[in-house]
Amino acid sequence: MFPQSGKSLVFDNFPDPTNTWEIIETIGKGTYGKVYKVLSKVDGSKAAVKILDPIHDIDEEIEAEYNILKALSDHANVVKFYGMFYKKDIKCGDQLWLVLELCNGGSVTDLAKSMLKRGERMDEAIIAFILHQALMGLQHLHVNHTIHRDVKGNNILLTTHGGIKLVDFGVSAQLTNTRLRRNTSVGTPFWMAPEVIACEQQLDSTYDARCDVWSLGITAIELGDGDPPLSELHPMRALFKIPRNPPPTLQQPELWSDDFNDFISQCLIKDFELRPNVLDLLQHIFIKQTVSREKMLQKQLIELIDLNQQIGVIEKTSHHGKTDRSRDSNDRHERIHTKKGSNVKTELDEGDDLAALEVLDEDSVTDQLQDRYGRDQIYTYVGDILIAVNPFHQMQIYASQTVVLSFKLMAR
Structure with missing residues (x-):
């Protein structure tokens, strides 16, 4: 299914995007570059393009994302992949274009935060619907021996038709018959499972696809509270605390149903050998409540997305020219990929905590x-x-x- 690993992509083999796609506007910032809305010059359809710099980006992550998208994007809950393009530009630098389905409903994080800002909470049935669709996407990956390794609200995107899509496969990994577990510490700190964090200090530690289940449990809390647990801490200090702290819960568990609290507790079992897998969680009572209600819940979700976008347009107009104060918070939620010998923070300012060291x-x-x-x-x-x-x-x-x-x- 996957191209032979270990062979780097030959960028020159990809077509030039200039004849096919035209950039309309900037719509976001990814981990390794900006994301733009583009218009097809062939049929007038719209898509999203993640533009990467192959000189400065991590080539193996580009290759991983390309291989996974090419092989596994044929699922309703995985973002569609329209192709890779290579634009040569001596003046501004060469670019790789990953052209993807346009998910212009924003992320589930954006939706949850927007509602909380208005003094509302996302309805549990909507949360269950989002988590159910995310689980279906993860099941598709796991059945095909692939771990996402960066499941979080910002990587679960919405379409204006109520579709729910997993995106961003730059740190995903393929499992093989000879390598059913991984031992690389990678992901976004607040969502990382204890066993993934352990790999940084313990060379004999490994983990399997159930690390995605932990991350989804943190995402469930994020949908309820607006932020993941420990988000007030420096990311490196959070990494120090996650393996040592008891499993996190919603800030006010009493405001939520026993079923929702139990779903989270099942996802956040610290010993991953005892943690349920995605197939088990699809049978959880909290998730099964969405069965036979999908169309109704999807309609409600579309209405929420609609309202969120209308409010967003109003806020953009009223805050025109003001600084985006959320940027610092978002920067702290970027992922890490630790490697022995890499350029990481090795010095601290006076009075800092050693837990802030990247190694x-x-x-x-x-x-x-x-x-x-x-x-x-x-x-x-x-x-x-x-x-x-x-x-x-x-x-x-x-x-x-x-x-x-x-x-x-x-x-x-």
Whole structure:
């Protein structure tokens, strides 16, 4: 089904997009480039194009996305793929064009946030419908031995006809008979499963397609609360906490049904060997409530998308020229792909938490502690853990009354 792995794409083999597609407007920003709305010069149809720079982007991620889209986009819940194009441009730089189905209803994250901003919550039946469709898309991937590895609300897009599509397969991975598990730590921090995070520090750790189930559980919370758990933290600190914290829940579980809470708890079982797979979750009572109600729920979803777009147009008009304050928040929700020896953050500002390091291993912790010790910074946080290094000399960092009190407490 897939082209032979290990052979890089020959970009020159792809057609030039200039004769086929015309860019109309910018519609978004992906992980590795902008996304535009384009018009077909052949039949007048519209599509979306993700424009990538093959010089600076990660070639293997482009290849992974191309292979998966080419092989698996024939499903109602996976974005349709119209082809790859290569535009040579000596002046501005060469470009790869991934032309995809236009999902102009926005993401499910946008919809949930917009409703909460208006003081409304998304109805549970609509959430169940969205999750059901996402599960169907994931089942299609998993049956074809592919893990998405970046399931989140921004990667579940809506069409104006109420379609629900999985997108962004740049970090997806194929499983083979000889490699039924993976061991690469990749994804967007707040949605990453504990077993995926563990692969960064433990070389013998592996995971399987059930990491997508964890991410979908986090997405379910996102649809209810507007943000994933720990979103107020630095992404690297969130990575530190996810494996150590108990499974997250909705902020106010009592406001939601027992079935919804149970669905989330099933998705967020920390031991992935005990976590249900996608097929199991399709039989969950929360998901099965959508059966025989699909047309009605799809109609309700279309109405919500319509309303959201109307409000969006009004807000764009009223905020014309103002800075987009949501940009910082969105930037913190970008994915990471950690690799040994890659260019990652290895230094911290004074007072920072070691959990903010992009590589948190024995060498990086030792180097940081040694550096701070040399600057008489004897206290260092790693998440919720405080490390104290004995300075072996007097330091004027405590008032005399603090020292006396400490001796009194020790004497007791």
